[in-house]
Amino acid sequence: MKDKVRAHATDSSDNGVNRRDFLKVGAAAAAVAGASSVGMAESASAAAYNPKKFAGTTVKILLVDGERDQEGIKDKISYIQKTHGIKVEVTALALGAQLEKIQSVLRASTSEYDIIDNLGFTVSGVVGGGLFTKLNDYIANKELTAPTYNYPADFPAGQLDYTSRYDVANNKFGGKDVYLIPGMHSGSVIMFYRKDLLSAAGIPVPKSWDDYIDAARKLNTGGVSGTTMIAANDVSLILVDWYARFASMGGKLMSGTPGAKNYKPNLNGATAVRAVQHMIDCAEVSPKGVGSFGFTESVDAFSRGDVALMLCWSTIAGSAFNPATSKVASKIGAVQIPGDANTTGRPIRGGWGLGIPKNLPKKRKDAAWMVMQYITSASFDKYQMDNYQTDPNRRSTYADAALNKKFPYLKVAGQAMENAKMLDVALIPECFELVGEAAREFNLAIIGSQTAKQACANAQASWEKILKRAGHLA
Amino acid sequence: MGNYKEILSDKVFWSSILVTGVMVGVALIVEVVAGVSLAIFFGQKLRGSKFVRAILITPMILNPVVVGLMWRALLNPQWGLFNWFIGVFGVDNPPIWLSDPKWTLWTLIFVDVWQWTPFIFVVVFARYQALPMDVFESARVDGASPLKIIRYITLPLVSSAVVFAAIFRGIDSFRTFDLVYGLTFGGPGRSTTTLSFYSFENGFVYYRYGFASALSYIMVIMATIGFSVLLKWIPVRRSH
Numbered sequence: 036m037k038d039k040v041r042a043h044a045t046d047s048s049d050n051g052v053n054r055r056d057f058l059k060v061g062a063a064a065a066a067v068a069g070a071s072s073v074g075m076a077e078s079a080s081a082a083a084y085n086p087k088k089f090a091g092t093t094v095k096i097l098l099v100d101g102e103r104d105q106e107g108i109k110d111k112i113s114y115i116q117k118t119h120g121i122k123v124e125v126t127a128l129a130l131g132a133q134l135e136k137i138q139s140v141l142r143a144s145t146s147e148y149d150i151i152d153n154l155g156f157t158v159s160g161v162v163g164g165g166l167f168t169k170l171n172d173y174i175a176n177k178e179l180t181a182p183t184y185n186y187p188a189d190f191p192a193g194q195l196d197y198t199s200r201y202d203v204a205n206n207k208f209g210g211k212d213v214y215l216i217p218g219m220h221s222g223s224v225i226m227f228y229r230k231d232l233l234s235a236a237g238i239p240v241p242k243s244w245d246d247y248i249d250a251a252r253k254l255n256t257g258g259v260s261g262t263t264m265i266a267a268n269d270v271s272l273i274l275v276d277w278y279a280r281f282a283s284m285g286g287k288l289m290s291g292t293p294g295a296k297n298y299k300p301n302l303n304g305a306t307a308v309r310a311v312q313h314m315i316d317c318a319e320v321s322p323k324g325v326g327s328f329g330f331t332e333s334v335d336a337f338s339r340g341d342v343a344l345m346l347c348w349s350t351i352a353g354s355a356f357n358p359a360t361s362k363v364a365s366k367i368g369a370v371q372i373p374g375d376a377n378t379t380g381r382p383i384r385g386g387w388g389l390g391i392p393k394n395l396p397k398k399r400k401d402a403a404w405m406v407m408q409y410i411t412s413a414s415f416d417k418y419q420m421d422n423y424q425t426d427p428n429r430r431s432t433y434a435d436a437a438l439n440k441k442f443p444y445l446k447v448a449g450q451a452m453e454n455a456k457m458l459d460v461a462l463i464p465e466c467f468e469l470v471g472e473a474a475r476e477f478n479l480a481i482i483g484s485q486t487a488k489q490a491c492a493n494a495q496a497s498w499e500k501i502l503k504r505a506g507h508l509a
Numbered sequence: 510m511g512n513y514k515e516i517l518s519d520k521v522f523w524s525s526i527l528v529t530g531v532m533v534g535v536a537l538i539v540e541v542v543a544g545v546s547l548a549i550f551f552g553q554k555l556r557g558s559k560f561v562r563a564i565l566i567t568p569m570i571l572n573p574v575v576v577g578l579m580w581r582a583l584l585n586p587q588w589g590l591f592n593w594f595i596g597v598f599g600v601d602n603p604p605i606w607l608s609d610p611k612w613t614l615w616t617l618i619f620v621d622v623w624q625w626t627p628f629i630f631v632v633v634f635a636r637y638q639a640l641p642m643d644v645f646e647s648a649r650v651d652g653a654s655p656l657k658i659i660r661y662i663t664l665p666l667v668s669s670a671v672v673f674a675a676i677f678r679g680i681d682s683f684r685t686f687d688l689v690y691g692l693t694f695g696g697p698g699r700s701t702t703t704l705s706f707y708s709f710e711n712g713f714v715y716y717r718y719g720f721a722s723a724l725s726y727i728m729v730i731m732a733t734i735g736f737s738v739l740l741k742w743i744p745v746r747r748s749h
Contacts, residue, residue, distance in 0.1 A: 131690075135713045160716065267608070268696025324586030326608030326697065336587065468715035479698045482608050504515075 083177045086409075089402035090120020096406070097136060097148040099387070100127035102350070104152065104219035107419035108410055119405055130154070141166040146392035149403035150410075152219055153388050155198045155457075160464040162201045162214045167390040170213040173404045184408060186216070189429045191452045194221050197461075198388030206294075208462060215388030216411040219419070222350035222426035223455035224279050224372060224382035225447050231366045232259065232343045240370055244280060244313055247344065247373050251320045254343035261320030262344040263333045268478040270470045271330065274383055277477055278458065279346055280310035282381040283374050288459040293507035298463070300502070302473065302495040303488075311477050311487035318481045326482035338362060346372055348385055349448035350426035356442055357424065369444035371451060384455035386428070420445075426452070465505050472497040512723035521699055521707060522724070528614060529703045533682045536621045541675050543622065544629025549663060551630075552637045562634075569627040577691020580620045581607065610700040613693055617701050621688060625681070629674045636670030637663070676736060683732055704728050 098104045105127040112123050126148070128136055134157065140146045141161060153161055161167065173179055174186055187195050198217045202210030228240060232254055241247040251261030264276045281288070286306035291297030301307065318325050322336050334352050337345045338361035345352065349369070358364040372380035389411060391403045409415060416432045419425055421441070426448055427433055433449025460466045473494040480490035502508035516522050547565070551558050568576065583591045584606045592603050606616040644666075648658050664671075686705035689695055695702035695710065702710075704724065712721030 131709075131713055138716065268694055268698070322587050324605045324608055326605065327581075327586075332585065341587065464716060468717070471710070471714065475696060475698055478608075478696060479610075482605075482610070482697055484610055484698065 084181050085178065086118055086181070086405060087120045088179070089398070089405055092398070092402040093122040093124060094149045094399075094403050094406040095124045095126065095147065096150040096152075096410075097133065097140070098125060098127045098152045098219060099133045099154070100129050102220065103423040103425050104387075104419075106423045107415065107425075108219075110422070111409075111415065111418070115406060115409060119409065121402055121406055123406055137161060141392055141394065143394065145396070146394045149391065149395060149399050150389055150407050151392060153198070153215060153390060155384065155386050155388065156461050156466050156470075158198060158201065158208070158215070158388060159206065159462050159466070162388075162390070163203060163206045163464075165203055166393055167214045168393050168395070168400055170216070170391070170404070171211075174213060179401065179404060180408060181412075183413070185413065185431075186213075189413060189431050190217050191221070191430060191449075193384060193455060193457070194386060194428070194452060197384055197457050198386050206462070208457065215390040216407060217386060217428040218389045218411045218416075219387055219428075220350050220425035221386035221428045221452055222348050223385055223448065223451035224275050224346055225349045225352075225369050225444065225451050226372045226380075227337060227345045227347060227352055227355060227444075228368050228370070229254075229259075229340075229343045229363060229366055230368045231363075240368065241344070241373050243373050243375055244284065248313060248316050248320075251317060251344055255320035258341070260322045260336070260342050262317050263321050263325060263328060263336050263342040264314060264317055264346065265329055265333055266314065266318060266321070266325045266478060266481045267327050267329045267332075268475055269329050270467065270474050272474040272477055272481075273470045274385070274458065275348060276314060276346055277310055277473075278383045279372050279380070280313050281307060282383070282456055283372060283378055284310060285375060285378045286310065291508075293463050296507060296509040298502055298507040300469075300495055300498040302498060303491045308487045308491045311480050311490055314477065314481055315487055326478060340366075348426075349444060349451065350385075350424075353424040353426070353442065353444060353448070356444060367444075369447045371447060371454070379454075381454065381456050382451050384452075384457045386426075463505065463507060465501055465507075468501055469498050472501065512719045513727075515720065516723055516727065521702065522704075524699050525702045525704045525707045528699075528701060529683060529685075529705075531614060532618055532621070532685060532703060533679060536618045536625070536682050537675060537679050539618075539622045540626045540629050540678060541671060543626045544674065545633050545664075545667070545671060547626070547630045548633035548637050548667070549659060551634060566627040566631060568624040569631070571624065573624065573685075573687035574691040576620060576624050577688050577693075580616075580692055584616065607693060608697055610697050613697060613700050617689065617692060620692060621682065621685065624688070625678055628678060629671075632674035632677075633667050633670050636667045640666050672740075676739065679739070680732060680736065683735075684728070704731075 096108065105125050108123065108125050115121055115123050134154070137151055137153065137157075140148055140151070174184070187199070190199070194217045196209040198221070199213055199215050200210050201208060201212060201214050203212065233240060233250070236253055238250045238253055241250045247262075253261070255261035265271045266276070284306050286304070287301055290299050290301060322328070322341060328336075330347070330351050333345060334347060334355060336342045337352070338355045340363045355361045355367055356364050361367075372382050374380045389407050391400050391407065395403070411428065413429050413431050416427050416429045417435060417438065420427045420432055420438055424442065430449065432438065433445055433452065439445050458466070460469050476485075476490040476494040476497070479485050480487050485493070499508060551562055583589050586592065586605050595603055604612045606612050644662055645658060648662055653661070684705045685703050686709050689701055689703055689706045690709070693701040695706050705728070708721045708724040708728065711717040711724065
């Protein structure tokens with residue numbers, strides 16, 4: 036059964052899945068996960084697995100702040116103490132500070148933290164740098180891993196190749212060696228829209244980028260903006276809005292490989308320019324000042340009812356469905372991002388991976404695995420989604436009937452997770468620098484300081500300079 | 510050495526020197542003028558001045574990142590209170606403060622002035638309160654006008670405190686990073702990228718530690734030379 040699910044998932048990741056396929060895979064995974072797992076406490080009775088093997092120890096976890104990841108763990112600290120006998124301490128830092136902290140603790144003689152959450156875009160730097168413990172032996176060890184854990188079948192295959200498995204020898208994503216477990220949240224980009232406004236205007240939900248801008252222009256009336264986007268000088272301008280357009284229009288970001296020193300960007304091609312121009316056109320029907328909008332401003336504008344269409348990470352904009360934080364919670368729909376005439380929507384793959392630093396004594400690593408196993412379990416994944424609406428890591432959670440009833444965007448988010456595409460440049464440590472440079476140029480185009488063509492030419496030049504400096508381009 | 514060579518041929522480095530220079534120069538001048546004026550004004554012991562003084566120093570105790578985020582909300586073009594407030598005075602179509610490169614640096618300077626003028630005020634006010642009153646009374650008896658008293662007595666007597674506060678603020682302003690981080694993240698484009706922010710970005714976002722360290726050393730050298738020259742030009746203790 037597991038093999039069947041796995042094989043299907045791998046095909047799906049390569050070719051894209053439709054909703055029916057996704058639900059089949061999810062339901063199968065849910066059956067595997069759900070048949071034997073409700074929580075780790077129940078699994079404690081399994082023959083060899085002993086969750087209290089490392090009772091009396093303390094495990095320190097380093098997470099990012101501002102994405103609600105730590106909330107579920109904090110709720111479960113006393114539960115973990117009771118079921119595992121392990122004291123858990125959580126530190127959550129703002130993204131910049133967390134990235135800085137990770138760099139220093141992984142290079143210290145002994146890591147201060149036992150479990151570290153890593154942003155997908157940094158995996159090649161930290162895991163590729165050989166700084167995390169290989170987890171294959173832990174997963175295979177029946178004494179240390181609950182029989183209900185269900186790794187890898189319950190995780191989207193693409194996510195495993197992004198924030199779990201890494202080929203350190205060849206510095207490539209994927210492979211057989213497991214260094215991280217997807218968590219605390221995964222996620223991709225989906226399209227949120229106002230059902231009431233589209234219906235009143237007689238406009239179908241946009242399926243292509245041309246439809247999208249047409250609909251945004253028609254809906255830009257009566258105090259409502261047609262669309263909004265992350266258009267500030269921020270890496271998310273590229274990761275969410277630009278890349279969604281570019282990849283779905285059939286764009287190929289890079290050619291060649293870093294190893295062959297012919298890793299060349301395609302930022303000044305027609306598709307790249309078209310994607311920037313589409314954002315410029317959208318800015319005309321976006322709220323005033325969209326050029327300084329990050330996540331907060333965009334999602335707030337949408338949740339206030341000021342906007343008709345929006346692309347966003349599902350893990351962030353899911354709160355728009357929450358009546359406590361959204362004026363339009365009951366009027367929202369969510370679908371896959373638009374595609375083009377011959378392509379389907381292909382959003383970017385996001386998410387995080389939890390790992391155990393290599394520079395820890397064995398006993399601390401073992402205890403860390405016990406805790407990490409719990410906070411990446413199916414039961415915890417459901418708890419965290421249900422209470423804090425962070426995007427799940429497991430197929431069984433995406434397919435959970437009760438959660439889907441409560442959060443109607445969940446199955447769309449799950450489907451996006453299966454189809455999402457990893458950012459090409461995530462495989463080199465200069466990823467953030469490249470994305471930051473492009474974001475700066477495209478932001479200037481959106482606010483009218485340069486044309487789409489100039490922005491793309493400038494971004495191309497600056498990417499080539501960085502890639503040459505780093506030795507990825509001769 | 511490679512990092513230093515790269516820095517000197519880096520356009521962003523030179524533009525961030527310009528941004529930092531404008532920021533330090535303009536903000537410092539405005540903060541000193543406003544801070545000293547406020548100190549003299551509140552030195553008149555007006556009714557209710559204690560209460561107003563307490564409110565006045567509030568911005569100084571806030572974390573600059575928080576100030577940045579707070580002003581981002583206040584300057585929001587859709588629902589920000591700032592635009593509503595200036596609308597009361599007839600400004601109907603205000604600029605987009607944080608996404609128009611013509612305005613962002615001035616917005617940054619404005620917020621810096623809002624936050625740090627109270628520092629100059631507190632330091633100068635403390636010195637002003639400690640001045641012997643008989644000097645002022647003698648001047649008044651001799652028929653000196655209030656403006657002449659300020660020009661020839663008050664300012665010379667508080668000048669050491671002004672120089673002290675200005676140097677502190679100048680150094681602080683020179684290494685401004687947190688306000689930029691919270692308010693503009695160096696943009697749009699590079700319009701508000703200060704040297705400190707550029708160093709942070711390279712070190713902690715792009716992991717270019719060598720480049721960021723070299724930038725920091727250059728900043729130390731610039732600050733040392735700049736403020737040594739400044740101290741030579743502006744004597745803290747007057748000769749008579």
